[in-house]
Structures are given as structure tokens and as C-alpha cells.
Amino acid sequence: MSGAPKAKVIPSTHLEDMADEGAGFGGFAAGEIGQYPHDPEMASIPDFNSLTIVPWRKNIAWVAGDMYVEGEAWHYCPRTILRRQLEKAREKGYIFNVGIEAEFMLLKQDETGSYAPWDKLDTLDKPCYDLRALHRNLDTMTTLIKYMQELEWEPYANDHEDGTCQFEANWTYSDALTTTDRHTFFKWMVKTLAEERGLLATFMPKPFTNLTGNGAHFHMSLWDEENQTNLFLNETDKNGLSQLAYWFTGGILKHAKAVTAVTNPLVNSYKRLVRRPPRSGSSWAPVYVTYGANNRTQMIRIPAPGRIENRLGDGASNPYLAATVLLAAGLDGIENQIDPGAQNEDNLYEVPEDELQQRGIGSLPATLGEAADALEKDEVIKNALGMEYAEYYIQVKRQEWRNYHLSVSQWELDNYLEVY
Missing domain, CATH: 3.30.590.10 (Glutamine synthetase/guanido kinase, catalytic domain)
Structure with missing residues (x-):
């Protein structure tokens, strides 16, 4: 909700896995995104249209993701909310x-x-x-x-x-x-x-x-x-x-x-x-x-x-x-x-x-x-x-x-x- 970016570092050797399954996050730990400690894990599915080579560390790319929970788009994800509108x-x-x-x-x-x-x-x-x-x-x-x-x-x-x-x-x-x-x-x-x-x-x-x-x-x-x-x-x-x-x-x-x-x-x-x-x-x-x-x-x-x-x-x-x-x-x-x-x-x-x-x-x-x-x-x-x-x-x-x-x-x- 704050707009502060949360992230994981994924080595390129596992990029294909991340593209399909996403990177896992405990939503409650990440901030105000509608989850509590007992809730199932969130998956950030990368949107490679957003891929950005980090100019000061060119061996790193930044990719924005959309949040999913149990295979469904998460309606508390701000990026998903914008996509819908x-x-x-x-x-x-x-x-x-x-x-x-x-x-x-x-x-x-x-x-x-x-x-x-x-x-x-x-x-x-x-x-x-x-x-x-x-x-x-x-x-x-x-x-x-x-x-x-x-x-x-x-x-x-x-x-x-x-x-x-x-x-x-x-x-x-x-x-x-x-x-x-x-x-x-x-x-x-x-x-x-x-x-x-x-x-x-x-x-x-x-x-x-x-x-x-x-x-x-x-x-x-x-x-x-x-x-x-x-x-x-x-x-x-x-x-x-x-x-x-x-x-x-x-x-x-x-x-x-x-x-x-x-x-x-x-x-x-x-x-x-x-x-x-x-x-x-x-x-x-x-x-x-x-x-x-x-x-x-x-x-x-x-x-x-x-x-x-x-x-x-x-x-x-x-x-x-x-x-x-x-x-x-x-x-x-x-x-x-x-x-x-x-x-x-x-x-x-x-x-x-x-x-x-x-x-x-x-x-x-x-x-x-x-x-x-x-x-x-x-x-x-x-x-x-x-x-x-x-x-x-x-x-x-x-x-x-x-x-x-x-x-x-x-x-x-x-x-x-x-x-x-």
C-alpha cells in the first residue's frame, strides 16, 4: 500500500521457474497487502514487459510482478488494481x-x-x-x-x-x-x-x-x-x-x-x-x-x-x-x-x-x-x-x-x- 518496493534476488539459472511459478512471499511480512501470519504464501509473477537493466549494476535486472494467492490474482495488489481499471x-x-x-x-x-x-x-x-x-x-x-x-x-x-x-x-x-x-x-x-x-x-x-x-x-x-x-x-x-x-x-x-x-x-x-x-x-x-x-x-x-x-x-x-x-x-x-x-x-x-x-x-x-x-x-x-x-x-x-x-x-x- 505504501508503494515501497519489496523484492527477492533470483539467479538467472532459475529464471524459468520464476516466470511460471513466481517468487514466494509471506504477505504479512511485506506490509499492508491484506494478509495475516496464518495466510497462504503469495507469489509474485514477473511481468517481463517491465524488465529494466539496473544501470549501476548491469548484471542485475529489475522486474515488476503481479501478486497471486493460490493461483488467483490477488485483489489487494496495487498493480493488479491498476491493470483492472x-x-x-x-x-x-x-x-x-x-x-x-x-x-x-x-x-x-x-x-x-x-x-x-x-x-x-x-x-x-x-x-x-x-x-x-x-x-x-x-x-x-x-x-x-x-x-x-x-x-x-x-x-x-x-x-x-x-x-x-x-x-x-x-x-x-x-x-x-x-x-x-x-x-x-x-x-x-x-x-x-x-x-x-x-x-x-x-x-x-x-x-x-x-x-x-x-x-x-x-x-x-x-x-x-x-x-x-x-x-x-x-x-x-x-x-x-x-x-x-x-x-x-x-x-x-x-x-x-x-x-x-x-x-x-x-x-x-x-x-x-x-x-x-x-x-x-x-x-x-x-x-x-x-x-x-x-x-x-x-x-x-x-x-x-x-x-x-x-x-x-x-x-x-x-x-x-x-x-x-x-x-x-x-x-x-x-x-x-x-x-x-x-x-x-x-x-x-x-x-x-x-x-x-x-x-x-x-x-x-x-x-x-x-x-x-x-x-x-x-x-x-x-x-x-x-x-x-x-x-x-x-x-x-x-x-x-x-x-x-x-x-x-x-x-x-x-x-x-x-x-x-
Whole structure:
């Protein structure tokens, strides 16, 4: 559920056995995947379409797998859940193409064991695109680009982002399953590169109160069955979008609160979705259920003709589950021809709250608890995940929220201990 990859090393001499029978796992030991210690073993059946030669150890290949239990596809497997939703889209004649903007921070432990941005010269209030900070990290970034080029992902940009020691890498979009596999591998690759340099790479949504959080923006479009024609493209429209794209957008807006429980899955996620700016002057994260043209204060932005960008998700989201719920919401928008309404042009961080209410602009959930409640009420999104898995997901997230409230934070000690 966390999206953290679990693995076994299989020697090539036993590759054929693994192809047929899969690699065995005790599911309960692997994390939240719907198993308990007494349950039968899970088998990860490799999907060799995902085979990736590890660039820094070329005698090793990484292969994503689908989980099976007693010969049946396991309905708690996030990759299987996405496959099922993609098949629903394919039945309607659609291929779901996705590109993900992956943001991360590079940190280092100090003498007390606490983590902080590693580069002590990276101190600008507005460090985004800073050449000097990027140059100090050039060995790491160019190595990352080289690896992606070797993998034929077609990387096209890499930059210093809005937070101290925060970076982003972009590569060319693909079909949703390919992109989510690559995103999973990418996070491991970045963490490995950082560890080789004595650093920690984190995709945590909001590691520091005073710095911008880590997003995972999804750029989305639907194509025809042959993946030759972009069905979101209409060159005569002012935004370059087709009616299909607007309905898809309307569906995501309608289901936004439930979607948030999946695209923003942690207690910490909701400390990124705020109006209050960090040191740079803007959180660059959505707070309201809106869409607009090339406007980065919106939940959904139209960055270019033929695609929409959901700016909601963060670096902790499981990409398979996030793609599933976004596609399900969009398809519901198409099926019911949901009008997204008028697009917003304002800087929504500055519009007064009472005016937003008068204009009927809704807010995204403010906490993980609120998001779990919204998911529980949304039949479309629960059906996309599978009812059993959705209830399991809600249960896990509510327990996470309760555990958070049972812990005493340093903020409480600082503000209450001596006063009361």
C-alpha cells in the first residue's frame, strides 16, 4: 500500500521457474497487502514487459510482478488494481497515458542524528532554478539523467525546485502501467544514488515546515486504442482541449475529495496542501477543488494543448493506486458528461475564504481523517479500488490517523508544557 518496493534476488539459472511459478512471499511480512501470519504464501509473477537493466549494476535486472494467492490474482495488489481499471478504459477504446513529475529532497544527518538539507550554501529564499545550487549537485543529476537515457525513458529536464536541496526530474510520458513501473523504479534509483554519496533522498510530502513540499504531479491524456491519436486534443479550443478532456476533468473535480485519500495518503500529506506559504512565498500545492489554464494555484492545470495536470498528488502516493483513482474519476466524468464549470484565473492563495464560499469553490480535505471519510462515501472510487480493498485502505488510514493523535509532538511540549 505504501508503494515501497519489496523484492527477492533470483539467479538467472532459475529464471524459468520464476516466470511460471513466481517468487514466494509471506504477505504479512511485506506490509499492508491484506494478509495475516496464518495466510497462504503469495507469489509474485514477473511481468517481463517491465524488465529494466539496473544501470549501476548491469548484471542485475529489475522486474515488476503481479501478486497471486493460490493461483488467483490477488485483489489487494496495487498493480493488479491498476491493470483492472486500465482494462475498463480499454473496453471503451481508451489508452490512458501518464507522465509524472517527481520531486525529492537530498538530506544529510548532522552530528545529532537529525536530517537537514545537505548543501549549506543552498540558502536562498527563492532557490527554484538556482544555477549555483544545481551545479553543486551536477554529478548526481547528470548521473541520474545518464541512467534514464540508458533506460530509454527520454529524460528532457532536471532542475532545482522551490525548496532547499529539492530537485525534480522529468521524462517522457507512456501508458499508465509503464509510467507507474518507471516511477517506482525511479524512486529506488534516486535513493540509491543518494546513498552512494552519503545522503538520504526523500519523497516525503512535507519534511520541513518552512520549505516547499514534494509533489508528484500527474499529466494525463486519453488516446485511441492504437495509441496514435490524442483524444484530449482540440486545436480550435482556447486551451487546446476536447470536450472529452473537459468531461474527464469534471469527473476528477467531482471525486476530488475521495481521490485525495489515495493521492495524498499520509498524515504529513495535508501539511503540504495549505495556503500558508513556506519561505519561498508559495506552497505551489492545491487547496481547493478547481481547474484553470496555465495557473499553478489550481488543483488541475492545463499546461499545454491535449493534456491536463493534476497537481494534487505527493511523493508518498502509491503510483498504481493514484493512477487507478484518477482514471476512474475521469471515466465517470466522461460517462456522465460532467461539466467542470468555469475555469479559474485567480491566485487562489489570495482570494478571501468568504469569497471562495460565495463562488461555490470547495476545499480539499484538511486531514487524512477527512479524506478517509470522503473516500468511504464515494462509490465510484471505492469500486475502482475494489470494495474489499477500499474498506481495507480506509481502515489502515484511519488507524494511521488515530496513531498520530495518540502521539505527543514536540510542538505540544513547546507550547503547553510550561504554560499549563
